Amino acid sequence: xxxxxxxxxxxxxxxxxxxxxxxxxGAVAVTGSNIADVGTFADISxxxxxxxxxxxxxxxxxxxxxxxHTHAAMVYFRGLADDMPLxxxxxxxxxxxxxxxxxxxxxxxAVGLAAVxxxxxxxxxxxxxxxxxxxxxxxxxKIGMRGVLGAGVIDFPFTxxxxxxxxxxxxxxxxxxxxxxxxxxxxxxxPHATYxxxxxxxxxxxxxxxxxxxxxxxxxxxxxxxxxxCQKRYGKTPVEHLxxxxxxxxxxxxxxxxxxxxxxxxxxxxxxxxxxxxxxxNLKLASGFAPVSKMLNAGVTVALGTDGAASNNDLxxxxxxxxxxxxxxxxxxxxxxxxxxxxxxxxxxxxAEIIGLGEKTGSIKPGKKADLVIAxxxxxxxxxxxxxxxxxxxxxxxxxxETVMVNGKILVDxxxxxxxxxxxxxxxxxxxxxxxxxx
Amino acid sequence: xxxxxxxxxxxxxxxxxxxxxxxxxGAVAVTGSNIADVGTFADISxxxxxxxxxxxxxxxxxxxxxxxHTHAAMVYFRGLADDMPLxxxxxxxxxxxxxxxxxxxxxxxAVGLAAVxxxxxxxxxxxxxxxxxxxxxxxxxKIGMRGVLGAGVIDFPFTxxxxxxxxxxxxxxxxxxxxxxxxxxxxxxxPHATYxxxxxxxxxxxxxxxxxxxxxxxxxxxxxxxxxxCQKRYGKTPVEHLxxxxxxxxxxxxxxxxxxxxxxxxxxxxxxxxxxxxxxxNLKLASGFAPVSKMLNAGVTVALGTDGAASNNDLxxxxxxxxxxxxxxxxxxxxxxxxxxxxxxxxxxxxAEIIGLGEKTGSIKPGKKADLVIAxxxxxxxxxxxxxxxxxxxxxxxxxxETVMVNGKILVDxxxxxxxxxxxxxxxxxxxxxxxxxx
Numbered sequence: 053x054x055x056x057x058x059x060x061x062x063x064x065x066x067x068x069x070x071x072x073x074x075x076x077x078g079a080v081a082v083t084g085s086n087i088a089d090v091g092t093f094a095d096i097s098x099x100x101x102x103x104x105x106x107x108x109x110x111x112x113x114x115x116x117x118x119x120x121h122t123h124a125a126m127v128y129f130r131g132l133a134d135d136m137p138l139x140x141x142x143x144x145x146x147x148x149x150x151x152x153x154x155x156x157x158x159x160x161x162a163v164g165l166a167a168v169x170x171x172x173x174x175x176x177x178x179x180x181x182x183x184x185x186x187x188x189x190x191x192x193x194k195i196g197m198r199g200v201l202g203a204g205v206i207d208f209p210f211t212x213x214x215x216x217x218x219x220x221x222x223x224x225x226x227x228x229x230x231x232x233x234x235x236x237x238x239x240x241x242x243p244h245a246t247y248x249x250x251x252x253x254x255x256x257x258x259x260x261x262x263x264x265x266x267x268x269x270x271x272x273x274x275x276x277x278x279x280x281x282c283q284k285r286y287g288k289t290p291v292e293h294l295x296x297x298x299x300x301x302x303x304x305x306x307x308x309x310x311x312x313x314x315x316x317x318x319x320x321x322x323x324x325x326x327x328x329x330x331x332x333x334n335l336k337l338a339s340g341f342a343p344v345s346k347m348l349n350a351g352v353t354v355a356l357g358t359d360g361a362a363s364n365n366d367l368x369x370x371x372x373x374x375x376x377x378x379x380x381x382x383x384x385x386x387x388x389x390x391x392x393x394x395x396x397x398x399x400x401x402x403x404a405e406i407i408g409l410g411e412k413t414g415s416i417k418p419g420k421k422a423d424l425v426i427a428x429x430x431x432x433x434x435x436x437x438x439x440x441x442x443x444x445x446x447x448x449x450x451x452x453x454e455t456v457m458v459n460g461k462i463l464v465d466x467x468x469x470x471x472x473x474x475x476x477x478x479x480x481x482x483x484x485x486x487x488x489x490x491x
Numbered sequence: 492x493x494x495x496x497x498x499x500x501x502x503x504x505x506x507x508x509x510x511x512x513x514x515x516x517g518a519v520a521v522t523g524s525n526i527a528d529v530g531t532f533a534d535i536s537x538x539x540x541x542x543x544x545x546x547x548x549x550x551x552x553x554x555x556x557x558x559x560h561t562h563a564a565m566v567y568f569r570g571l572a573d574d575m576p577l578x579x580x581x582x583x584x585x586x587x588x589x590x591x592x593x594x595x596x597x598x599x600x601a602v603g604l605a606a607v608x609x610x611x612x613x614x615x616x617x618x619x620x621x622x623x624x625x626x627x628x629x630x631x632x633k634i635g636m637r638g639v640l641g642a643g644v645i646d647f648p649f650t651x652x653x654x655x656x657x658x659x660x661x662x663x664x665x666x667x668x669x670x671x672x673x674x675x676x677x678x679x680x681x682p683h684a685t686y687x688x689x690x691x692x693x694x695x696x697x698x699x700x701x702x703x704x705x706x707x708x709x710x711x712x713x714x715x716x717x718x719x720x721c722q723k724r725y726g727k728t729p730v731e732h733l734x735x736x737x738x739x740x741x742x743x744x745x746x747x748x749x750x751x752x753x754x755x756x757x758x759x760x761x762x763x764x765x766x767x768x769x770x771x772x773n774l775k776l777a778s779g780f781a782p783v784s785k786m787l788n789a790g791v792t793v794a795l796g797t798d799g800a801a802s803n804n805d806l807x808x809x810x811x812x813x814x815x816x817x818x819x820x821x822x823x824x825x826x827x828x829x830x831x832x833x834x835x836x837x838x839x840x841x842x843a844e845i846i847g848l849g850e851k852t853g854s855i856k857p858g859k860k861a862d863l864v865i866a867x868x869x870x871x872x873x874x875x876x877x878x879x880x881x882x883x884x885x886x887x888x889x890x891x892x893e894t895v896m897v898n899g900k901i902l903v904d905x906x907x908x909x910x911x912x913x914x915x916x917x918x919x920x921x922x923x924x925x926x927x928x929x930x
Contacts, residue, residue, distance in 0.1 A: 130874075131881035135820075135830035169871035335817035336885070338826040365885040366872045371813075378774035379818060381574075387777040391574035432608035433805045433889070435569075435917055436924030442570035446775070446804040450872070451890030478874055485875030 061108030085460035116176025116423035118403030121328035121357025124166035173450035202242025272306035291316035326406025333359030392445035500547030524899035555615025555862035557842030560796025563605035612889035641681025711745035730755035765845025772798030831884035
């Protein structure tokens with residue numbers, strides 16, 4: 053009998069490996085930061101002992117959810133401006149607010165709130181695109197959460213963070229050097245979009261990404277405006293433009309991908325570019341409906357992202373799963389597309405793969421890091437149970453997430469954060485609210 | 492100083508009357524089943540005293556949510572069959588399951604689960620279309636919830652409930668006579684749809700509705716199949732067909748209304764027919780996108796419904812609000828449509844109006860029944876707060892609903908049911924699950 057740190061048990065265990073079959077009365081053995089073994093509780097308890105064995109009654113275990121596109125610190129602008137056109141929203145509200153408030157302290161405080169919100173909703177990893185990522189990284193390590201933090205690049209300076217465009221690259225390289233060996237933080241570089249980044253800046257980002265073998269995180273083909281602008285400037289659609297400057301590699305993952313030609317879908321598939329589908333943000337900003345069913349059929353790895361809370365307005369991947377699974381059925385006029393298994397795959401395994409963490413997380417498999425959640429299904433809205441996958445996609449809510457483990461450490465225990473003081477984080481958020489609302 | 496049963500206080504009070512302005516630090520005085528007064532806490536506490544004054548810190552009060560279209564008892568088929576075409580879903584799964592299991596006992600038990608799920612999600616009233624509504628009515632009265640219960644009518648008998656088509660009308664008239672003076676239950680009649688009810692049966696339903704002045708609840712223009720079938724049988728689209736047989740009156744409220752011509756939208760508006768928009772069901776069954784923005788512009792009163800849990804898969808109106816507010820922006824390519832105020836109006840005041848309860852519920856107004864909810868916004872996903880309407884539509888979840896009052900009685904107190912045993916209801920659901928899953 054081998055001793056392990058935890059044996060986590062559940063009526064339903066979903067590894068998201070192989071044929072996706074459910075392990076009834078399953079268990080996961082966890083040692084240190086790793087998954088040691090997976091199987092039925094009967095098998096696991098024959099091979100392992102632990103002082104910490106969770107009760108599995110009316111519980112389901114699945115891999116930690118992965119938010120593949122967000123701007124965590126924008127959580128402080130949640131609900132600041134809604135129900136208006138994108139350009140008005142950006143130019144009259146979001147950019148002025150960022151210009152006025154965004155500092156290292158702002159990012160530190162806001163990332164704390166975003167991390168707490170995501171952890172309580174079962175999100176164990178997020179991929180971000182913003183500034184001051186060194187500060188976000190420190191915060192995440194303190195909390196114990198996993199992050200793929202992309203240092204933003206745009207064509208113009210940003211007071212306090214980058215006095216010149218060169219500074220974006222210096223900051224990105226510093227971030228990479230500081231965090232490339234971290235267990236929790238994967239640094240990366242994040243050129244913003246084709247309408248805010250010149251071909252030269254995209255190429256510089258690509259060189260840095262190649263030099264250090266880190267991902268590139270960008271926005272791509274989000275709006276019709278962007279496509280028209282790209283056509284005007286470069287005579288090409290956004291994906292073709294990035295292809296022409298050598299950006300389409302397996303290191304790139306692209307958020308949105310709403311307006312794509314069939315040829316562009318083929319290109320994304322051929323070049324193994326991952327796509328972060330942000331359905332709720334695309335809907336709320338009236339950007340359009342991404343061709344998810346077509347992309348999946350073409351072999352593109354599609355994952356899910358919330359985008360920032362200013363355009364969503366929450367950071368829940370369970371919400372994205374449900375919305376994506378429903379909306380694409382109506383868009384395709386085919387109720388079989390984005391079924392409940394596909395939806396959970398997008399939120400877990402696909403998510404890990406596109407952000408460069410496919411070896412580390414995204415499924416429950418011996419040798420991978422122990423990033424997983426236990427949900428409580430002893431709830432009116434989760435009964436009766438005929439197909440647990442259906443319930444996770446169509447009925448489960450963040451409040452059903454009971455336990456969250458990242459890298460072998462329990463960060464949410466019976467819905468309570470273990471490494472941060474939630475009340476303090478809410479108080480700080482309200483202090484910022486009082487300042488920001490009077491801007 | 493007048494003594495009242497309750498003074499309910501909140502940082503934000505939304506009455507859903509007038510210009511929808513927020514009452515900061517507001518309070519509602521409740522006596523018996525009625526709302527006695529509404530105002531700032533300062534004003535209310537000068538005029539009234541009560542032994543029960545709730546603390547309002549980080550709380551919001553708004554009218555109880557109204558689910559204007561469901562089949563509550565179908566909650567026992569939640570997740571029984573998903574991700575498949577409508578006809579396969581109905582013919583191979585739902586109809587056989589109903590044929591095998593639907594009895595009075597089934598309805599009693601299942602309605603218990605549905606009511607608990609809805610109450611905990613802030614739904615204080617629902618409009619239903621099913622069989623055995625006398626049993627549902629007894630159950631709701633025991634729980635204390637409000638219901639507009641429609642006795643179903645179809646063209647063919649249903650074993651155990653209706654040996655002949657006449658029985659549907661006999662059962663409906665009995666239901667109306669038994670419950671027409673009830674404070675909580677509004678009986679009504681519910682001819683199913685144009686493809687399952689003959690013109691004669693629609694007309695008989697209309698006569699009964701006129702005789703007793705009760706609403707008619709039907710499905711209308713849900714799918715392209717239905718429109719084609721109606722054209723084939725009657726040479727008219729569904730709304731035109733109902734117009735031609737005299738069904739379009741203000742007593743009618745119609746679920747779905749997905750496939751409408753501009754002329755039909757005008758007809759619905761002119762005849763004051765209310766529409767129950769069931770977006771999540773329409774998406775999940777790939778029925779299509781209802782023209783909600785057009786209907787609202789044409790002056791149609793549009794409210795929200797979940798449809799049955801077998802096609803949603805939950806009974807949360809907060810979910811419908813968020814989905815409707817987001818999806819219609821993308822459908823219209825206009826981010827200003829179905830804004831967060833409109834969304835809450837649809838879920839409250841509009842809901843009450845279309846189901847014939849506009850005088851009784853749907854807003855917080857002296858003289859109306861005290862149907863309201865208190866939500867706790869001291870949560871990571873609900874901070875900071877710049878616009879409380881935005882948070883209710885885009886971020887609030889059923890688990891944020893803390894207190895639910897129906898007809899002046901608290902049914903959910905700090906998230907716990909006060910009139911039913913939730914654990915027992917879950918146990919009974921699991922017993923049914925074991926039977927149904929092996930069918």
